[in-house]
Amino acid sequence: MQRKLPPSFYNLTTLAGAVIAGVSFGLILFLLLLEQFSETSKPYMGIIAFVILPAFLLGGLAIAGFGVWREHRRQRIGTAVEQHLPVIDLNNPRHQTAVALVATGSLLLLVFSAFGSFQAYEHTDSDAFCGQTCHKVMNPEYTAYSNSPHARVGCVKCHIGPGAGWFVRSKLSGAYQLYAVAFNKYPKPIATPIHNLRPAQETCEQCHWPRQFFSEKRESHTYFASDTKNSKWTLDLLVKIGGGNGQAGPTSGIHWHMNINNKVSYIATDSARQSIPWVRAVGPDGKVTVYQSTEHPLAAADVDEKRMRRMDCIDCHNRPTHILYPAARSVDNLMAVDRIDPSLPSAKNLAVYALENSYSTAEAGSDSIKTIINEYYNASYPAVATAKKTEIARMVSEVQGIYGRNYFPSMKSNWKAYPDNLGHMYFLGCFRCHDGKHVSESGKVLTNDCNTCHVVLAQETSGDTSRVSLEGIKFRHPVDIGDAWKKQLCNDCHNPPPGAKPLVTPVVGAK
Numbered sequence: 001m002q003r004k005l006p007p008s009f010y011n012l013t014t015l016a017g018a019v020i021a022g023v024s025f026g027l028i029l030f031l032l033l034l035e036q037f038s039e040t041s042k043p044y045m046g047i048i049a050f051v052i053l054p055a056f057l058l059g060g061l062a063i064a065g066f067g068v069w070r071e072h073r074r075q076r077i078g079t080a081v082e083q084h085l086p087v088i089d090l091n092n093p094r095h096q097t098a099v100a101l102v103a104t105g106s107l108l109l110l111v112f113s114a115f116g117s118f119q120a121y122e123h124t125d126s127d128a129f130c131g132q133t134c135h136k137v138m139n140p141e142y143t144a145y146s147n148s149p150h151a152r153v154g155c156v157k158c159h160i161g162p163g164a165g166w167f168v169r170s171k172l173s174g175a176y177q178l179y180a181v182a183f184n185k186y187p188k189p190i191a192t193p194i195h196n197l198r199p200a201q202e203t204c205e206q207c208h209w210p211r212q213f214f215s216e217k218r219e220s221h222t223y224f225a226s227d228t229k230n231s232k233w234t235l236d237l238l239v240k241i242g243g244g245n246g247q248a249g250p251t252s253g254i255h256w257h258m259n260i261n262n263k264v265s266y267i268a269t270d271s272a273r274q275s276i277p278w279v280r281a282v283g284p285d286g287k288v289t290v291y292q293s294t295e296h297p298l299a300a301a302d303v304d305e306k307r308m309r310r311m312d313c314i315d316c317h318n319r320p321t322h323i324l325y326p327a328a329r330s331v332d333n334l335m336a337v338d339r340i341d342p343s344l345p346s347a348k349n350l351a352v353y354a355l356e357n358s359y360s361t362a363e364a365g366s367d368s369i370k371t372i373i374n375e376y377y378n379a380s381y382p383a384v385a386t387a388k389k390t391e392i393a394r395m396v397s398e399v400q401g402i403y404g405r406n407y408f409p410s411m412k413s414n415w416k417a418y419p420d421n422l423g424h425m426y427f428l429g430c431f432r433c434h435d436g437k438h439v440s441e442s443g444k445v446l447t448n449d450c451n452t453c454h455v456v457l458a459q460e461t462s463g464d465t466s467r468v469s470l471e472g473i474k475f476r477h478p479v480d481i482g483d484a485w486k487k488q489l490c491n492d493c494h495n496p497p498p499g500a501k502p503l504v505t506p507v508v509g510a511k
């Protein structure tokens, strides 16, 4: 046989390297071909096609190169043994069997690796891959998602999209994520917001058409106070979401920000976008109004087009699916439907205390919740503990359930780590701008009137008669705090910073 390459290329190491590189190259081509013909884009396929297989390809080439180098050196210093690739003689029956075996083996291997990479390719697109493969890391997001209105919308629909730009971007960050997980380099909790999330136009607006929004929505809330009786009170809000479009006439309401004709841009001074000193509204007539915080004004030099963000859905709906509920909210919800019996003394206070205590692991949390609740009733209400055994057991399991769905000690994740921007009770939310302290040059204040965004249709507090009116009634804060709720931000008291005075004194002595 005539040798076309330099003699140092002919050795077994180089041959093996070349085979590895060749097979990897073949598989990459196969995957790319598959991608061409598949109807849906498989975003994470890139990790295999552009990260894993090329690693093998390069590895193979490196091995082949090493073989050449070693052979070359051997020849130079004269220790080279004349290497021959095995001579195959097809007239020799033993060779025939060997060739048949090797050929069948290789074919099977090829078929299997093609099948294997096809499987991997399908799998990386699934929610199980996103949410469970990196189980511990994504567990908070996956769990919250599974219990949310978007549980059937795949992770990739919101996070990774088709199109060349997103392809490259998400592939690269995907590769980085794999690295971060493998080497335990990820932050706990995972940071939010995601700064390169796909724009809302390509995600939310594919399913929720911004011109077809609802007008108003009634939200009924039931709350229980942290007193012994768990005093109940209810609130009905008519939330003015706002709908309509250019043809139907002028639009108002909350989705005003999103009306195609209005553009709201803002500058945030922190990465979580919680502190917003500067806001600009551009109306349909091109009229520009800039609102500045009177409390924390932004220096004129810091007003830079590059730091501005155009407001979109995610600026309010930042937790559409990864919703981690505040303890008080979860407990109220379950008490309202009797899954936690409101006749158990101090049940609200106790449950919230048990949830908010900090625990090192999920198991420790779950066990301690049981101990705290049982010990409290045994010690303080022995008669209730005997008479309401089943109700207390049910309360334990419901509170443990809340804990499992909302608290993830191994990732340091819970509601406090993820501000929800949709309201204003536990986080600044709307009040990042509508705090009554953002004022334009002409003196116009960004509204924080209690009836602009919603109308209180009805309110009933214990000891008060029910008040109802379609025009809206005046809000009464459930516990008497004087005028504090008008002067102070709700979240100052309802989500106090670590170390500050808690909202209520727990019934169980502080730990």
Ligand code: HEC
Pocket (backbone or CB within 6 Å): 127, 130, 131, 138, 141, 142, 145, 150, 153, 154, 155, 156, 157, 158, 159, 190, 191, 192, 193, 194, 195, 197, 314, 317, 318, 319, 320, 321, 322, 418
């Ligand atoms: C309905 C759209 C949607 C779906 C479906 C979705 N996410 Fe998210 N995800 C978001 C938004 C919005 C954010 C917050 C982005 C922000 O604040 O900028 C986010 C944030 C995250 C974060 C960052 C940490 C955090 O909690 O803010 C992770 C991790 C994440 N998602 C993983 C997943 C996984 C895994 C799935 C599938 C099991 C999934 N997401 C499904 C919209 C979605």
Ligand code: HEC
Pocket (backbone or CB within 6 Å): 149, 150, 153, 157, 158, 200, 203, 204, 205, 206, 207, 208, 313, 314, 317, 320
């Ligand atoms: C693939 C389609 C799809 C995408 C993409 C999507 N949604 Fe949804 N969304 C739905 C469906 C379907 C529902 C209704 C669920 C139900 O009624 O239980 C829903 C419900 C909602 C609700 C009402 C939730 C509630 O409490 O009842 C909000 C708010 C919402 N989506 C916002 C968003 C935002 C913001 C995004 C972008 C980050 C988004 N959606 C992306 C399909 C989608």
Ligand code: HEC
Pocket (backbone or CB within 6 Å): 200, 204, 205, 208, 209, 210, 214, 217, 219, 239, 241, 254, 255, 257, 258, 311, 312, 313, 314, 315, 316, 317, 422
């Ligand atoms: C200024 C903040 C803000 C922006 C921006 C915003 N929304 Fe909303 N949206 C709200 C509020 C507040 C509600 C009422 C929520 C409630 O009461 O549960 C709402 C309600 C909704 C609902 C109805 C939910 C339900 O419970 O039935 C959908 C769907 C929705 N928004 C989608 C979107 C989409 C898509 C975008 C982006 C085009 C968007 N929103 C932009 C604040 C906003």
Ligand code: HEC
Pocket (backbone or CB within 6 Å): 251, 252, 253, 254, 256, 257, 264, 265, 266, 276, 279, 280, 281, 289, 291, 311, 316, 421, 422, 423, 429, 430, 431, 432, 433, 434, 446, 452, 453
């Ligand atoms: C980034 C700042 C910002 C945030 C955050 C914000 N808004 Fe606004 N909002 C504005 C600006 C700017 C205007 C326009 C004021 C003007 O010039 O008329 C506005 C106007 C409104 C209006 C009046 C629309 C009309 O009919 O004239 C409502 C209602 C409203 N916002 C509700 C909300 C709600 C609810 C939230 C929280 C879910 C929210 N906003 C969060 C900046 C913000």
Ligand code: HEC
Pocket (backbone or CB within 6 Å): 219, 221, 235, 237, 239, 422, 423, 424, 425, 430, 431, 434, 447, 448, 449, 450, 451, 452, 453, 454, 475, 485, 486
């Ligand atoms: C800029 C718009 C805006 C203004 C101004 C505003 N709210 Fe709200 N408020 C909201 C939104 C949005 C929600 C969430 C709606 C929902 O889903 O229940 C909310 C929720 C609430 C809730 C229910 C809280 C919960 O999570 O259980 C109460 C109570 C409330 N508002 C009272 C007030 C009072 C009192 C004022 C006046 C000091 C006020 N709001 C001003 C937008 C606003």
Ligand code: HEC
Pocket (backbone or CB within 6 Å): 223, 224, 225, 226, 227, 328, 329, 332, 425, 477, 478, 479, 481, 484, 485, 486, 488, 489, 490, 491, 492, 493, 494, 503, 504
């Ligand atoms: C000075 C502190 C303070 C401020 C400011 C404040 N609250 Fe409260 N709020 C309380 C206390 C204390 C309770 C009683 C909590 C309990 O008994 O569990 C309470 C209870 C509530 C509850 C019932 C909560 C639950 O878990 O059942 C709602 C709703 C509420 N407040 C709304 C608001 C709103 C809306 C604002 C802002 C407009 C606000 N509060 C401002 C101290 C405050």
